[in-house]
Amino acid sequence: MIKAYSRFAEIYDRIGGDEFSLNFLPRLLQIIAKYGAQTRRVLDLACGTGSLAIMLAREGLKVTGLDLSPYMLERARNKAQAEPDLAVTFIEGDMRSFTLAEPVELITCLFDAMNYNLADEDMTATFRSCARALVPGGLFVFDLNSINSLSQFWGDDVFAEDLGDVAYIWESSYDPVTCCSALKAIFFVRKGEFYERFTEMHVERAYPISQVRTWLTEAGFEVLEVITPHGKPAGEADNRHVYVARKRPCS
Numbered sequence: 001m002i003k004a005y006s007r008f009a010e011i012y013d014r015i016g017g018d019e020f021s022l023n024f025l026p027r028l029l030q031i032i033a034k035y036g037a038q039t040r041r042v043l044d045l046a047c048g049t050g051s052l053a054i055m056l057a058r059e060g061l062k063v064t065g066l067d068l069s070p071y072m073l074e075r076a077r078n079k080a081q082a083e084p085d086l087a088v089t090f091i092e093g094d095m096r097s098f099t100l101a102e103p104v105e106l107i108t109c110l111f112d113a114m115n116y117n118l119a120d121e122d123m124t125a126t127f128r129s130c131a132r133a134l135v136p137g138g139l140f141v142f143d144l145n146s147i148n149s150l151s152q153f154w155g156d157d158v159f160a161e162d163l164g165d166v167a168y169i170w171e172s173s174y175d176p177v178t179c180c181s182a183l184k185a186i187f188f189v190r191k192g193e194f195y196e197r198f199t200e201m202h203v204e205r206a207y208p209i210s211q212v213r214t215w216l217t218e219a220g221f222e223v224l225e226v227i228t229p230h231g232k233p234a235g236e237a238d239n240r241h242v243y244v245a246r247k248r249p250c251s
């Protein structure tokens with residue numbers, strides 16, 4: 001068993017890992033137009049392989065991508081090298097304890113990345129780090145898999161897909177007491193005539209909307225919207241909650 005987001009990095013984009021963020025881009029741009037017209041500098045927190053950071057840089061924004069995994073960051077930097085004129089840089093860091101050299105007007109954190117915060121203190125520390133890194137009035141946009149989503153889609157289940165050069169088996173189990181799902185991901189990646197097999201363990205925790213709202217408020221944010229990725233008001237029955245929060249001017 002290897003650490004989450006190590007070998008997975010080399011096939012993350014190939015199996016569609018960055019699709020959610022890329023599909024969400026038009027809505028994110030709408031959110032920026034509605035609440036963040038002053039946005040020039042962006043931090044994409046838990047940026048993964050950098051696809052969203054690169055797209056935002058193509059929109060003319062100055063973007064920093066931050067991630068815990070050096071393997072995901074290596075993919076991100078390789079992709080950005082093809083477009084040396086883009087204002088995008090990638091740094092290694094932990095969302096719970098990072099600091100930035102200069103503040104930003106927008107922080108994004110997409111596709112379940114926040115669900116990797118397994119303890120209450122991980123989540124509150126992340127919110128405090130984000131508040132510190134934003135200018136007063138700055139926007140914070142992130143999504144979370146809901147309890148409904150983890151219990152249904154990461155519940156006691158097995159999912160397998162064969163894409164030819166890559167195949168994978170996901171075995172998941174959900175604990176209703178901790179609201180955590182553990183996903184054992186077994187990958188097979190073709191190397192010449194053979195397939196290499198490796199296994200990563202991914203654990204996510206889901207949080208009720210009311211709890212997340214409270215923590216955001218305590219960290220100095222005003223919650224502007226909690227929506228589905230399609231822009232409708234989100235409730236506990238929805239699978240993914242997108243939070244749009246603004247750092248209070250006096251925080």
Ligand SMILES: C[S@@+](CC[C@H](N)C(=O)[O-])C[C@H]1O[C@@H](n2cnc3c(N)ncnc32)[C@H](O)[C@@H]1O
Pocket residue numbers: 005017018019020021045046047048049052066067068069072093094095096109110111112113116117
């Ligand atoms: C599901 S991926 C999402 C990546 C990217 N945001 C996207 O939309 O494709 C989750 C990412 O969160 C990162 N991550 C998990 N815990 C982290 C932490 N404490 N600090 C920074 N990054 C973290 C992982 O390394 C991984 O790249």
